Amino acid sequence: MKNHIENVINWLRQQVQDAGVNGLVVGISGGIDSAVVAHLIQRAFPEDSLGVIMPCKSNPEDAKYAQMVVDSSGINSMTVDLTExxxxxxxxxxxxxxEWNEEQEKLADANLRARLRMSTLYTVATNYKFLVVGTDNAAEWHTGYFTKFGDGGVDLVPLIHFTKGEVRELAKELGVPDEIINKAPSAGLWEGQTDENEMGTTxxxxxxxxKGEDVPEKDKQIIERMHHNTxxxxxxxxxPPKF
Incomplete structure (x- = not known):
């Protein structure tokens, strides 16, 4: 994992150099993926990295975990409350x-939160001449478990070749607090929401x-359907083609 960390840090520095910008920004949710990215970009750019905490009708626990990420990584941070x-x-x-579709309201509400966060990050990034760094891992990228033009609206995706298990190993090596590593993954979109309950698989x-290993047929079908549909x-x- 030490080698992976060093390679990603060097890659991040190269992307900033190639883009002619100053540094990197990430949205910090208090989850393991954003925690890992916060630690990585802070190591890549100790003075020119920023973590943005963006509560939006959020569980107060999320702010506690987000602050733990800030404290453990040493990253510069700011908070933008998007609730109002x-x-x-x-x-x-x-x-x-x-003709408002009540059945779609929860999804529309959740996706708007994600897209407001994306707009916030890009506004902040423009101010500092930073690139926006995403937090999706290989599992989320393959299944499309992210909001299009929300948390999927980023410049760099340093974790998409790492499985969720590998992200946990990166987190341990980087010094992410155990409380964050061990808590149930959640996008924090509504009370009691967890990633795995929503996806229907783990x-x-x-x-x-x-990794090409055998999985139960039910899980295989869920994964392949999610990949196809997203x-x-x-x-x-x-x-369209040019006519």
């Missing part, structure tokens, strides 16, 4: 929509699938 912004925007959109199963998230916008 989200309320105004969501209710404005909802009230202007003549990160362990997805990791095994990605192909558009991993591709550039489609255009």
């Amino acid at each position: 912004t989200h309320d105004v925007m969501f209710h404005t959109i909802k009230s202007a929509t003549s 990160y362990d199963m997805i990791d095994r699938y990605l 192909a558009h998230k991993r591709a550039l916008p489609k255009a």
Whole structure:
């Protein structure tokens, strides 16, 4: 893992140099993936890295874990509370929509939060001349478990070749607090939400699938269906052929 960490840090530095910018910014949720990225970018750019904590109707526990990431990594940080912004925007959109689909409300609400966070990160990044660093790992990238133009709207994705298990190993090597490493993965989109309950399978199963190992047929079907249905998230916008 020491070699992987050094390689990623060197890669991050090269991307900043190639882009002619000053440093890197990441959104810190208090989860393991953003914790690992925060530690990596702080090591790559001790003075020119920034972690942004963006509560949005969030569980107060999330702020506690996010602060643990800041303290353990030593990264510069700021907090932008998006709760009021989200309320105004969501209710404005909802009230202007003549046929509101109540069945889709939870998803629309959650995706708007993710996209507000993306807009916040890019506004901050522009101010400091930074690149926005994403936190998706191999399992999330393969299954499309991210919001298009939300947490998927980034410049760099340093973790997409690492399984969830490998991210845990990186976290241990980097000094991420055990409380963060061991807590149930969650996007914090609503009370009691966890990644694995929402996906219907586990990160362990997805990791095994990605390594070419045998997994139960039920899990295999879930993983392959998610990958197929989210192909558009991993591709550039489609255009017709030139007529």
